[in-house]
Amino acid sequence: xxxxxxxxxxxxxxxCSSTVPHNTGVYLLVDTSGSYNRQVxxxxxxxxxxxxxxxxxxxFAVARIDTASFTEKNIIxxxxxxxxxxxxxxxxxxxxxxxxxxxxxxxxxxYTDITxxxxxxxxxxxxxxxxxxxxxxxxxxxEELDKGYVxxxxxxxxxxxxxxxxxxxxxxxxxxxxxxxSRLEAWRVKVEKGGGRWRVVNDLDRLDGLL
Amino acid sequence: xxxxxxLTITPWPVxxxxxxxVLLIAALYLARHxxxxxxxxxxxxxxxxxxxASHSVAHAEERLAARxxxxxxxxxxxxxxxxxxxxxxxxxxxxxxxxxxxPDMHRRLSEAIIRIEEDQEKAVEVPPEAPGWAKAVEVIAxxxxxxxxxxxxxxxxxxxxxxxxEAMVDYRKASGERHGLLRKxxxxxxxxxxxxxxxxxxxxxxxxxSLVIDRHMQDYETIVHGEDRALSVLxxxxxxxxxxxxxxxxxxxxxxxxxxxxxxxxxxxxxxGTNFIGVFRTADIAALVIIMVEISMGLFLMESLRxxxxxxVIGALSDKMRVRMIGITFAILLLxxxxxxxxxxMREVLLQDELATNALLxxxxxxxxVNAHLWITTMAQMGMGFILPFALVFAAIPLETFVxxxxxxxxxxxxxxxxxxxxxxxxxxxxxRHLGTLxxxxxxxxxxxxxxxxxxxxxxxxxxxxxxxxxxxxVRP
Numbered sequence: 001x002x003x004x005x006x007x008x009x010x011x012x013x014x015x016c017s018s019t020v021p022h023n024t025g026v027y028l029l030v031d032t033s034g035s036y037n038r039q040v041x042x043x044x045x046x047x048x049x050x051x052x053x054x055x056x057x058x059x060f061a062v063a064r065i066d067t068a069s070f071t072e073k074n075i076i077x078x079x080x081x082x083x084x085x086x087x088x089x090x091x092x093x094x095x096x097x098x099x100x101x102x103x104x105x106x107x108x109x110x111y112t113d114i115t116x117x118x119x120x121x122x123x124x125x126x127x128x129x130x131x132x133x134x135x136x137x138x139x140x141x142x143e144e145l146d147k148g149y150v151x152x153x154x155x156x157x158x159x160x161x162x163x164x165x166x167x168x169x170x171x172x173x174x175x176x177x178x179x180x181x182s183r184l185e186a187w188r189v190k191v192e193k194g195g196g197r198w199r200v201v202n203d204l205d206r207l208d209g210l211l
Numbered sequence: 212x213x214x215x216x217x218l219t220i221t222p223w224p225v226x227x228x229x230x231x232x233v234l235l236i237a238a239l240y241l242a243r244h245x246x247x248x249x250x251x252x253x254x255x256x257x258x259x260x261x262x263x264a265s266h267s268v269a270h271a272e273e274r275l276a277a278r279x280x281x282x283x284x285x286x287x288x289x290x291x292x293x294x295x296x297x298x299x300x301x302x303x304x305x306x307x308x309x310x311x312x313x314p315d316m317h318r319r320l321s322e323a324i325i326r327i328e329e330d331q332e333k334a335v336e337v338p339p340e341a342p343g344w345a346k347a348v349e350v351i352a353x354x355x356x357x358x359x360x361x362x363x364x365x366x367x368x369x370x371x372x373x374x375x376x377e378a379m380v381d382y383r384k385a386s387g388e389r390h391g392l393l394r395k396x397x398x399x400x401x402x403x404x405x406x407x408x409x410x411x412x413x414x415x416x417x418x419x420x421s422l423v424i425d426r427h428m429q430d431y432e433t434i435v436h437g438e439d440r441a442l443s444v445l446x447x448x449x450x451x452x453x454x455x456x457x458x459x460x461x462x463x464x465x466x467x468x469x470x471x472x473x474x475x476x477x478x479x480x481x482x483x484g485t486n487f488i489g490v491f492r493t494a495d496i497a498a499l500v501i502i503m504v505e506i507s508m509g510l511f512l513m514e515s516l517r518x519x520x521x522x523x524v525i526g527a528l529s530d531k532m533r534v535r536m537i538g539i540t541f542a543i544l545l546l547x548x549x550x551x552x553x554x555x556x557m558r559e560v561l562l563q564d565e566l567a568t569n570a571l572l573x574x575x576x577x578x579x580x581v582n583a584h585l586w587i588t589t590m591a592q593m594g595m596g597f598i599l600p601f602a603l604v605f606a607a608i609p610l611e612t613f614v615x616x617x618x619x620x621x622x623x624x625x626x627x628x629x630x631x632x633x634x635x636x637x638x639x640x641x642x643x644r645h646l647g648t649l650x651x652x653x654x655x656x657x658x659x660x661x662x663x664x665x666x667x668x669x670x671x672x673x674x675x676x677x678x679x680x681x682x683x684x685x686v687r688p
Contacts (some may be wrong), residue, residue, distance in 0.1 A: 084480050086560075
């Protein structure tokens with residue numbers, strides 16, 4: 001009789017335990033092309049902010065956007081934080097040191113393959129299966145592809161939130177602001193057409209709403 | 212729309228309205244008796260229903276009051292029995308303590324008394340008196356032997372002086388011995404005095420306890436007889452116990468909350484920080500379970516010590532088993548308190564680790580500095596982690612009082628609610644009866660014209676017989 005009760009209680013507990021994941025997956029793309037490479041130190045600030053916000057079992061990856069971004073080689077650092085808070089802290093410290101190294105050694109790329117980076121981000125986060133999927137793009141959002149790179153394909157952003165951070169205005173944007181606005185609009189349409197949510201955060205002092 | 216169409220039954224709306232009014236009044240007048248009956252039936256039925264419900268609730272209130280009285284008296288009886296039992300136990304302890312020494316005390320007293328008797332007897336013995344020279348002197352003095360008598364008397368005088376001197380020496384020696392014996396008696400007297408003093412103290416203690424028992428027994432008798440005074444005292448003390456125990460339980464809950472805060476964070480290291488059972492974190496549940504287990508152990512410990520009586524099974528265990536249970540529960544408590552102290556230390560370590568990580572992530576060099584007095588908070592946390600489980604043990608006492616007084620308080624509240632409900636139902640019943648009468652009057656209000664005519668008509672019909680009577684009365688004389 002007692003073992004039946006025990007089994008019943010165990011079943012009840014297992015039924016009560018939540019199977020819906022509560023964790024967050026964050027993929028941060030850092031544009032290293034041309035003059036935007038100078039902004040990398042700002043990206044470090046965002047990475048550290050994200051690290052301070054992320055909890056155990058959350059996944060975080062930082063990748064660079066360069067000429068060919070659809071590759072694992074572009075991932076600078078990635079981690080799925082351990083369930084134990086102390087181990088998660090150690091992982092965060094190691095992550096921060098890898099990012100620091102990247103910031104110190106970052107070199108400007110010739111082209112900007114944002115779509116490739118997004119594809120890589122989607123693939124990474126879909127593999128991790130987190131409860132919430134965030135793609136952060138630290139870029140001016142101006143895509144420049146090298147010859148031979150095909151990126152005009154639909155992207156599946158279902159369940160993703162895409163946040164463009166620090167979208168700086170280019171010199172040409174100052175001449176014709178419509179270029180800047182149309183660029184952002186094009187990305188918004190692309191993301192929302194793919195089923196995702198689009199957001200732009202330019203004020204890096206107000207990152208509270210992020211994550 | 213309907214009204215408009217009704218007003219068009221004649222070309223003149225006013226006339227139409229007047230006709231309609233007359234028809235309506237006529238209809239109401241014709242249906243008056245039936246309407247009155249219906250109103251009366253409905254309101255009477257409702258009033259009866261409410262009155263019945265009120266009686267039923269009042270009856271339930273009486274039953275509850277009786278039950279509450281029984282429970283209160285039983286609780287009071289139980290409490291008094293416990294008090295008397297405790298007093299008897301104290302008397303038994305005192306008696307056992309004193310009676311265990313009684314044979315020894317008795318022996319010492321007897322020995323002291325025997326020694327005193329012997330010494331007294333010895334002290335009573337006096338040296339023999341000098342020989343009876345007085346009679347010899349008298350005889351010789353009567354002899355007519357001239358000078359020979361004087362010589363004899365002189366010899367006798369000499370012998371008497373000598374004998375007197377010897378007797379005095381003997382007397383002094385004997386007195387000295389007697390004084391010595393009396394001096395020897397003094398420790399024995401003191402021993403007897405001290406022993407009797409102790410006996411007196413014990414007897415006084417027993418008398419004092421017996422007075423307390425008498426008082427308790429008087430209270431017990433009033434409770435057994437179910438006197439109202441006893442009931443009132445028990446009821447008020449039950450309410451006081453309820454509020455006091457609630458206050459203390461509130462303090463204990465706050466202590467448990469502090470305890471929870473101490474161990475919830477480090478529990479995440481053991482069971483993971485992101486697992487959920489329902490909407491609650493597994494780490495929080497684990498911490499809560501540890502605290503609950505500690506409280507349960509505390510309860511069992513208190514039960515085993517017979518300080519509380521929430522579980523009759525534990526109280527009925529044999530003394531040997533109870534002592535074993537005390538040992539086991541105390542050992543588990545000690546173990547858990549040690550674990551908590553460790554977890555409290557771990558909490559501080561984790562906190563520092565997290566602070567250092569956050570400082571690094573904020574690029575804040577000051578955050579990583581170690582406070583020189585950090586050990587004080589660490590030690591304080593560890594101390595609290597160790598002491599709180601033991602402090603929570605004592606929550607069993609107010610818990611027992613709370614549980615026992617809760618029954619009475621709920622009973623009193625139930626009586627109050629039922630009494631109020633009965634009153635409301637009675638008021639509603641009476642109100643409905645009057646409401647029926649009022650409804651009948653309101654119904655009659657638009658019918659005042661036909662009713663007035665009816666009254667006049669009835670008066671006119673009732674008048675002729677009266678006149679006949681008067682005429683008859685006039686004829687008779």
